[in-house]
Amino acid sequence: MTDQVNANSYLDTDSSNICEVLQILGAKWAFLVLNELLRGPQRFNQLQRNAAVIKTQSLTDTLRHLEQNGLVLREVFPTVPVTVEYSLTEKGSDFQTALKEMNKWVEKWGKPQQVNGKTSISS
Template sequence: MSSSPDNYIPKSPVSIACNIEKTLEVLGGKWAFLILRELFGGTKRFGELQRSIPAVSPRALTSTLRHLEDKGVLERHVFPTVPVTVEYTLTPKGEDLHRIIKEMKLWAAKWT
């Protein structure tokens, strides 16, 4: 099948809505945005994330970090120290979310 502009068929609104749902599923709950905001600034340890987002419980932070790791948005690096050191870094997939979240922030600043 040729991919010339003459043969271009736009995606239906249903298809676009499904892609938005997929994105929201990757982002998960309310803590994901705040965690991503922190990780856009670079690699962070669990304690650093907890201090920078004081309202999140350790359980919710752990759950959200696991979700984001399962979705390929961040990587978890464990260092064999005593106590164990764990660092979280965004993957290229996670870094790609920066632009989207920045646009959401700009929209909120304008309209809320």
């Protein structure tokens, strides 16, 4: 009985942690934006070109959300016109570890797809 109580306590804590992560990263385009910024700091238009599937307002909302949660740093440079650059904070950069683990999981368990007559794992 004690083991079951300890296991349930662990699961409650674990679920709570996962919910917290999903609130931060559950934004529709959060993963894509973080992945793009792992390549290095980018200005808004460059980021929008690289992540072409994201509409302007959605990218703005996602960047604000990630900035509010401490994953993205927004730097404004006093140029004419003003230059704004986005980069990952240490917290945001650390997400790379999680992305690599998710990629490993997809490589192992992802659904095989036919591409040019060959079977491959979607990623």
